[in-house]
Amino acid sequence: MRTAFIEELCDLAEQEERIWLLCGDLGYSVLERFRDRFPNRYVNVGVAEQNMTGMAAGLAMCGKIVFTYSIANFPVLRCLEQIRNDVCYHRANVKIVAVGGGLAYGAQGYTHHGVEDLAVMRVLPEMTVIAPGDPIETRLATRAIVRHEGPCYLRLGKAGEPTVHLAEPNFEIGKAIKLREGNHITLISIGGMLATVVKAAERLAEDDIQARVLSMHTLTPLDREAVLAAATETGGIITVEEHGVGGLASAVAEVLAAEGCTVPFRALHLPRKPASHAGSQEALRGVHGLSVEGIMTAAKAILG
Template sequence: MRTAFIEQLCALAEQDERIWLTCGDLGYSVLEAFADRFPARYLNVGVAEQNMTGVAAGLALAGKTVFTYSIANFPIMRCLEQIRNDVCYHNLNVKIVAVGGGLAYGSHGYTHHAVEDMAIMSALPNLIVAAPADPVEARAITTILVQHPGPAYLRLGKAGEPVLHADGVKVEFGKAICVCDGGDLTILSIGGMLGTVLKAGEDLRRQGIHPRILSMPFLTPLDSESVLRAASETGVILTVEEHGYGGLGTAVAEVLASSGVTTAFLPLRLARTPIKIAGSQEQLRSAQGLSTEGIVQTAISLCRNISQRNAPPQNSPQMDTR
């Protein structure tokens, strides 16, 4: 995903001289592609994220479209106040890029687990929060963010994610992408979980359950319309994210609760407890149910609950089953 991002950014920078890239001393073997081609618009600020973000705000004030780049939590947490006050408050053209969202740096330990980032970022004013699922989404969203004036947060995976979308898939600002349609439940996926969700979808179909699968690359603005349509058409909503509380599950719950629509709903996400053991991204995800099996089991029990709830009462006609 990061390769797709940097390739796309270079292609855009070729056309648009306002595009700058700054980093906090990270990006080895990735950012050289930009630095070599556009040295006058590249800047390694050093291990100094507050200054990186402030400098980016200054460059944006001078008319630039500035990408800040670092890994996991580094480009957002130390410099959160710079993002809030300098960038978002002033609605500046700064795009914050974090590589290794979620548990991509699994074995590096909790300092490197970006699992609260979307909750924090989605609370900020004017900020677009995007988490692409695959290289196709990453390329398209990089372009969308350049076209969209104002601040954005782009949460990327690391490297080597497979292409999941067919050629010509339509990626639109603030819109969900329907990856497969079905009527038994809807699985909403954000970021790099989509591959696992698609595999779970195949398993479910083999068992006679037909899920609608929506990739939700934008947390803000959220495609509430697609969420509500899914709720009314399928009656069961499962959200899947490599993130803790305050992310897609929370946002979707708010949309559903505010609308008054009756639906079964479950957010599949990470627990609040910091992970203190080493493990690959796959292992750490699976330990919290973010695996093909975990998604399948959760989906089945959610569908079973709803069918039991909707079944006509038997043996106790006097009881109000509702």
Template structure:
């Protein structure tokens, strides 16, 4: 996803000199071409994320559209008040690009994992939260954000995520993408869990259970219409995210159901609200968290009963 992000941004930057990319001294093997091709639109702000967000705000106040890049905890939690006051309160067109959704940084440990970021970014006034599920959605998201007025959070995986869309979807901020039609349930997935959702949907279809699959690349604003339609058309909803159960996609969907008095059943599948106790790969940590295909499938089948 990060390669797609930067390739897309390079194409946009070539045509729009107001686009700027700031990095918190990260991006080895990823950002070099942008740095060398568009030196006037690039800045390495050093390992100083609070300052970097303030600088981005100052640039945006002078007409720039700024993308700020780092690993998720460093570019969100570390500089949260700068994001809140400098970006959100001033409604500035700055996109925080966080790499390493969920357990993407696997072995690197809990400091690098991001299981609370959607919740925290979603709670900020005026912040749009975009969590693409594959490189295709990433490209669509970057192109859309580049013309969006206001702060955005772009939550990326890391590298090597497969293309899950066979064609370019009709992408709009705040809108779900229908990936497969079905009647027995609706599975709503976001970010790094879209791949798992696609596989689970396929496995269930082979077992004769046809479910609707929605990709939800925008977690805020959430697509209320798609959730309402799913609640009417199918007997229950399942949300799937590589995040804590607190404040992420599942919470956003539950809020819609509650606020709009939409009656249905909802299974929230997420990781736990706790640091990982064991060290391991992304796949290992996802299994530990019950986010592997088999666990997800079993949870859905159990909930159906």
């Protein structure tokens, strides 16, 4: 995903001179292509995320479209006050990019596990929160947030995420993408879990269970219509996210509760308790049921 992002950003920067990129002394082997092509619009701020966010807000107030880039928690949790007060309060045109969301940096342990970011960012005023499901969605999301006026958060995987879409889908902020039709159950995915969710739906089909698959790439604003359609047209809803409490599951549950929906609902996410060990992303996902088998088990439990 990060490669798709930087390639698309470079193409957009050729057309839009207002685009700037700020980083916190990382991104080597990825960001150089932007730095070399647009040296006057690239700043390595150093390991100073609070300063990076303040500089981005200032540039945005001068009419620039500013991207900040760092890994996992660093562009969010280290500088949350600056995001809240400098960016959101002024509705500044700052696009915060976190690479390695979820458990992508699993081997580095909990300090590098981005598992609270969606919950934190979705409650901030004026903030649009996007977590694309594959490299194609990443390119489309990058284009969309450049056009969007105001603060945005873009959560990416680390590298190597498979391409799920066979063709470029229609991408609109706040509108889910339907990858599979189905009337038995709905699987709602956000971010890098999309490939796993699609595989689970394919496996369920072998057991004559037709699962609708939604890529809910935008968390805020959430596609309420897609959620309510799933609640009335299918026999249950399962949300799947590489994140802790407060993210996609909470957002979907809020919609269902507000509308009085009684559809069976199951949330697959990470527990509130931090992981006490490090490991590969795949292994850590499996521990918490974020696997093809875990999704299938949850679906069959709902359907009896």
